[in-house]
Amino acid sequence: MTSLPEKTDKKLGLVVDLDICVGCHACAVNCKEWNAGAKSAPLTDYDPYGKKPDGVWFNRVHTYETTDDAGHGQTVHFPRSCLHCEDAPCVTVCPTGASYKREEDGIVLVNEDICIGCKLCSWACPYGAREYDENEGVMKKCTLCIDKIYNENLPEESRVPACVSTCPAGARSFGDLGDPESEVSKLVAARGGYDLMPEQGTKPVNKYLPPRPRQDGRAGDKAPRMLEHADDSTESAGLIARWVDKILS
Amino acid sequence: MHPAKSVIFFTTASGAGYGMMIWLAVLAALGEIYPDTALGIVTLGLAFALIVGGLLSSTLHLGRPERAWRALSQWRSSWLSREGLAAIIAFVPLGIFAFAWVVMGTNSGLAALGGVAGAAMSLLTLYCTAMIYASLRPIPAWHNGWTVAGYMVLGPMSGAVLLTVIFHLFGQSKPAALTALLSLALLATGLLVKLAYWNLVRNEMPVSTAGSATGLGHLGRVEMTGSPHDSDNYLLREMGFRIARKHAEKLRTIAVALGFVLPFLCLLATIYLTGGLVPLLLSALATLSCATGLTAERWLFFAEAKHAVTLYYGEQAV
Numbered sequence: 001m002t003s004l005p006e007k008t009d010k011k012l013g014l015v016v017d018l019d020i021c022v023g024c025h026a027c028a029v030n031c032k033e034w035n036a037g038a039k040s041a042p043l044t045d046y047d048p049y050g051k052k053p054d055g056v057w058f059n060r061v062h063t064y065e066t067t068d069d070a071g072h073g074q075t076v077h078f079p080r081s082c083l084h085c086e087d088a089p090c091v092t093v094c095p096t097g098a099s100y101k102r103e104e105d106g107i108v109l110v111n112e113d114i115c116i117g118c119k120l121c122s123w124a125c126p127y128g129a130r131e132y133d134e135n136e137g138v139m140k141k142c143t144l145c146i147d148k149i150y151n152e153n154l155p156e157e158s159r160v161p162a163c164v165s166t167c168p169a170g171a172r173s174f175g176d177l178g179d180p181e182s183e184v185s186k187l188v189a190a191r192g193g194y195d196l197m198p199e200q201g202t203k204p205v206n207k208y209l210p211p212r213p214r215q216d217g218r219a220g221d222k223a224p225r226m227l228e229h230a231d232d233s234t235e236s237a238g239l240i241a242r243w244v245d246k247i248l249s
Numbered sequence: 250m251h252p253a254k255s256v257i258f259f260t261t262a263s264g265a266g267y268g269m270m271i272w273l274a275v276l277a278a279l280g281e282i283y284p285d286t287a288l289g290i291v292t293l294g295l296a297f298a299l300i301v302g303g304l305l306s307s308t309l310h311l312g313r314p315e316r317a318w319r320a321l322s323q324w325r326s327s328w329l330s331r332e333g334l335a336a337i338i339a340f341v342p343l344g345i346f347a348f349a350w351v352v353m354g355t356n357s358g359l360a361a362l363g364g365v366a367g368a369a370m371s372l373l374t375l376y377c378t379a380m381i382y383a384s385l386r387p388i389p390a391w392h393n394g395w396t397v398a399g400y401m402v403l404g405p406m407s408g409a410v411l412l413t414v415i416f417h418l419f420g421q422s423k424p425a426a427l428t429a430l431l432s433l434a435l436l437a438t439g440l441l442v443k444l445a446y447w448n449l450v451r452n453e454m455p456v457s458t459a460g461s462a463t464g465l466g467h468l469g470r471v472e473m474t475g476s477p478h479d480s481d482n483y484l485l486r487e488m489g490f491r492i493a494r495k496h497a498e499k500l501r502t503i504a505v506a507l508g509f510v511l512p513f514l515c516l517l518a519t520i521y522l523t524g525g526l527v528p529l530l531l532s533a534l535a536t537l538s539c540a541t542g543l544t545a546e547r548w549l550f551f552a553e554a555k556h557a558v559t560l561y562y563g564e565q566a567v
Contacts, residue, residue: 002323018465028477052480062561063475064459066468074468080477080561089386095320095330114319117312119487120329123250126387126457128484128558137312194464197457197557200386208464 002094004087008106011178012144013084013205014164015187019212020171023063023077027163027172031059031081031142034162038147040112044135056131058082058142059163076211079172081163082129082142083196083204084108090121090130090141099139106178106205107146112138126200149174177205250388251490252551255310259303260378261407261543263336264400266299267371268408270343272428274364277346277356281424284356288419292412293347304336328384332377339370375404387557389456389567391550395446399550402442403543406435410512410539413519414532425528429516432535436516440509443546447501450553455566462560473563488556497553500545508542511535 035058036043045055059081066074084101088108091099098115101108110121110130115138122130122139130141145161148154158165164174175184184207187193193207237245273292276282308317321337323330342363349360356364379400382391409432416425459473460466481489515535519528555567 002326023475025477054478054480054482056483057477060477062473062477064463064465064471065474066465066471068469072469075474076463076465076468077475078463078465078561092326093329093381093384095323095327095333096316097319097323114316115313116316116320118320118329119312120327120381122484122487123385123556124387126462126557128488128561131483132312132487134312134483139312196464197461199457199461200557210464211468 002091002097002099004091004101005103008086008101008103008178010105010176011084011086011205012105012107012149012175013177013184013207014081014144014161015173015175015177015184015193015207015209016079017171017173017191017209018076018078019209020169021061021077021079022169022171023061024168025061026166026168027079028057028059028061030162030166032057034145034148035143038145039143040110040140042136043140044133046134056133056140058129058131058140060128072214074211074214079163080127080129081206082108082144083127083202083206084142084144086203086205087201089124089126089200089202093120093124095120107144108141109143109146110139110141112136112140115139126197126202127204144174177207250551250554250556251487252548253310255306257544257547257551259307260400261303261540261547262299262306263303263378264375264404265407265411265540266296266301266303267339267375268405269296269299269412270364270371270408271368271405272409272412272431274346274361274368276424276427277350277364278361280357281427282356282421284350284354285419285421286351286354288415288421289347289350289356291419292415293350295411295415296408297343297347300336328377328380332374332381335370335374335377339367339374341367342370343367372401375400386456387567388554389453390450390554393446393449393453395442395449398442399439399446402435402439403546406432406439407539407543409435410516410532410536413516414529414536417519417529417532422523422528425532426520429519429532432516433513436509436513436539440505440513443504443509457557457560458566459560459564462557473561476562484558485562488558489562490552492549492552497549500549504542504546504549506542507538508546509539511542512539 032043043056047053059079062078064076064078084106088101091101096114096116098111099121117137119132130139133140149159160174164172173184173187175182177184179185188207191209193209195204308314311317320330320333324334345363346360346367350356379397383396386392409428413425413428413432459471463471465471512535515531519531557567
């Protein structure tokens, strides 16, 4: 059924801290590793050892550079994956009912047994969360590691999405964003977590935490001061220094 | 957006097929076409061939064509599903209309009623096709009313042009004159709709930017310095299509000249130059020109449409 549930009991999702992410791509790699053997397996690769390796990935890490009017730049690493939107347009456009949003936890999934591979859901998603598997002829997407987070064979601390458990910097958190008392909701409130492209009307569940303002050492903060340029004039130098300067220049 | 041949063929061919059906039904209901068997076989046959050919080409480009029937189930929310259902339902009254004309030799009365119902379903199908594109918010070039107007006018327009040449082929100058007049009105309307569409697409304020896509806009200009992958991926092949501006301008000139202006002049001439083979040749030229121009128009419709996902890959605004 591709009509969206009126409300979901939980809103499971991710919080990505752009202040912490170092762009190591471990989340993307471990996502590929886990999902290549999970619900959406295989996560097909085409020409993996050739000149143009390509394949299905649920998580992609971009690197951006921002430049303000004064010319100050900042580098931000940016992991991009499904946001499990509340008003998921990829679900309502699906003609077959293969694309659906779960009422119990809000996870957006594809039933690959009935997907016809029309690709319309990938057109409807502004975030590029869905990728088409050329070999299988069906659409695939992030499952929020549904076969990991509910897996009772795993120790409890491992029951989080692969991208979260693998992040060496601790830039990713997982939890119920529908519960204002959850750790992730508190984190979002404390750090001003935001939605990607709110103007698209998708109401993403996943939130991003902005990079903290840079310290430049001027306002008395603890950032290291830049070195002053050496004085070019020799007038204040001692006699020997002036003599050496004359010989050298 | 990637201009896939199958979708360009589907939308132009089935648009023309439905357009032919609409005018055949209207002319029959008004008693303007004699139910000649050969004429019925050729006109209805070509219309069905265009519709079915288009639908088949859109089905064959699916990843799993054998599951296509499942696409009929989600009409409550999906325009693609609605399009499939409307297309199939339209075959019932259109089939009755065609059967009565070709087999029973009548296209008036109940047959005409079937035709008119089929024409209404044809229009509804065209509307659903248009809404598949117009409902996609990440593609602002499609998410507007001119997209719908384009599909609703260009289908009946190309259908009327096609019918004109077939009527001339059968020496039926009276219905030919009617469809020529219809074509003139629709060619003029179609050109205005497309000019308004292109004007909107060129001057529209961007909906999303690299700043809103990353949420980093408050830090200044956002530029991608590192892509997640070295070679193209599905997203870039499907949605990252880019067309050089000068090529787009050239194609737009071709679309305007061949799709609208030349067919208009040819069909206008058929009204005054009625001797011998002249109207047949002129309307044949109009049809060929219109088909070529509309292919360019449809190619541009896809190639020029920018998708929001490209904002993550270096595009500044869509």
